[in-house]
Amino acid sequence: MPITIAHLREHLTAYLTRWPESECEVRPLLDLDSPSGFDRKALPGHVTASAIILNAESQVLLVHHRALDRWFQPGGHLEPGDESLPAAARREATEETGLAALELLDPAPIHIDVHPIPANPRKDEAAHDHYDVRYLFRAATTDLAPAAAEVHAAEWRPVADLDNDDLIARLKSY
Template identity: 90%
Template sequence: MRWHNGPVSITIAHLREHLTAYLHRWPESECEVRPLLDLDSPSGFDRSTVPGHVTASAIVLNAADEVLLIHHRALDRWFQPGGHLEPGDESLPAAARREAVEETGLGALELLDPAPIHIDVHPIPANPRKGEAAHDHYDVRYLFRAAGTDLTPAAAEVHAAEWRPVGDLDSDDLIARLKSY
């Protein structure tokens, strides 16, 4: 597990390009996306930025249309794989792919759409052990298809990784959107 508090190579222009593509497809989501559209500094990608910062997640489907979920150690909940942006991440989808591979041990992941499938704003509780105040994650989610199904969870970050029914995802909007693919 790598913890990073420095600048990333992803730009505000890149984020806005992806948000524009997202809103073109899902215009009803403008209220949730507004805080991201208002970002004007690369510090919005830095994990130390409060009240919130951008993260990237992978919604990964297998051939049976099951979704990959991880059980997060710190939050004690099932989520899609994802996390903070790091130097070297060339794009938001690349960051989502990297996180999914790191957390689950999956190999090849095919990006099914270059535009995000979902954007979610969710609170993260304070973590005194890491010196982090409570904050929000502006989670930009991308849809991938996995070539294989063998999982090797990264024990430092997750308790488990499993293929689960799509209905186990944390958002009814996201579940509905998956039906359009």
């Protein structure tokens, strides 16, 4: 069964229970009333899912994004067969890094980030926003096999290399 607006709202409510100061960023997602918000062509933006993956040494896994030439946590667009947001995050992480043994540490998102994505004429995509719902996982192994078609590289890095100070602070409690 594909991800529904009700599923998204359930996860956003759990997130806001823990992080109420994030309501301003989350409000556009709470106002979604159509599944088109999950479609990668939806404008002005759409929902994506990412995996914040820690190893036993409390390092975070980052991948180098080809198109944006930056390091990010693994993640991406939702697929029609994805049954939940955490499952979509896990699928993207496995596709991009080769890691299959990922333990979800919390069913609620650890972070939600709204960030702009530049236009991509090659894919006929206009500039848009990603409403990135991020879940925390622990990897059972540190052996990586990055998918060359998806990313340039994957590396275990210090948590301080993440792109958001709020997220870095939240990870200190895990």
